[in-house]
Amino acid sequence: VRERGIAPDFVPDAYIAESIAKGLIEKGMDGKKILLPRAREAREVLPEELRKAGAEVHVLPVYETVPAAARREEVLERLDAGTLDVVTFGSSSTVDNFFAQIPEERLLQGPDAKRVKLAAIGPVTAKTLAKHGFAADIQPEDYTIPALVKALADHYEKQGA
Incomplete structure (x- = not known):
């Protein structure tokens, strides 16, 4: 918003x-x-808390996330070949949409039982991963895309990759 003069x-x-x-x-x-x-599918925490505090809140869905099945077969092939290192999730809906396309048990397969790493942008997304039976291997302290990218780089730098 600052780039737009606000x-x-x-x-x-x-x-x-x-x-x-x-x-x-406050x-x-x-x-x-x-x-x-906000997104069509979103947690109700924010509007509910603001209403409890006396605000009149109007929610306007401006986008929705949908599963993209176009690369499903490629993802499955890379999982089977063990050539997929990490899957990143920027929101809870990306977790749900991913698992709508990729069976959970496929993340546990691969050569030499190598499991792909899972990166979550923050605790809410990590909690959604947990609902699917997985823990986030990588999670930044700040819940932004730049912080997620840095957490990924730091993780792999420590691994010597």
Whole structure:
């Protein structure tokens, strides 16, 4: 938004709904009208907490995530060949959409029982991975794409790859 000449009034400490809600509520929500553009499928934490604090919240779904089956066979082939090192997840919906295409047990197969590493952008996404029976091997401290990329680079640098 700054690149577009807009100065944000608030930037959360952590990029999760709970942190956004906490910071906004501290600014006072009683009687405020809030428009929340977001994904069609999203957790209800933010609008619920803001409403509890007295805000009138209007949720506007502006996008939806859908599974992309176009490369399913390639992913399965790479899993079978052991040539896929890591799968990154930037949201809970990416986890669910991935497992809608790729059976969970396929991540446990491969040459020499090599298991692909799983990277989650943050704790909410890691919790969704856990619902599928997996723990995040890589997770940044800050829940942003640049931090996820750095966590991946750091992980593989430590591995000598």
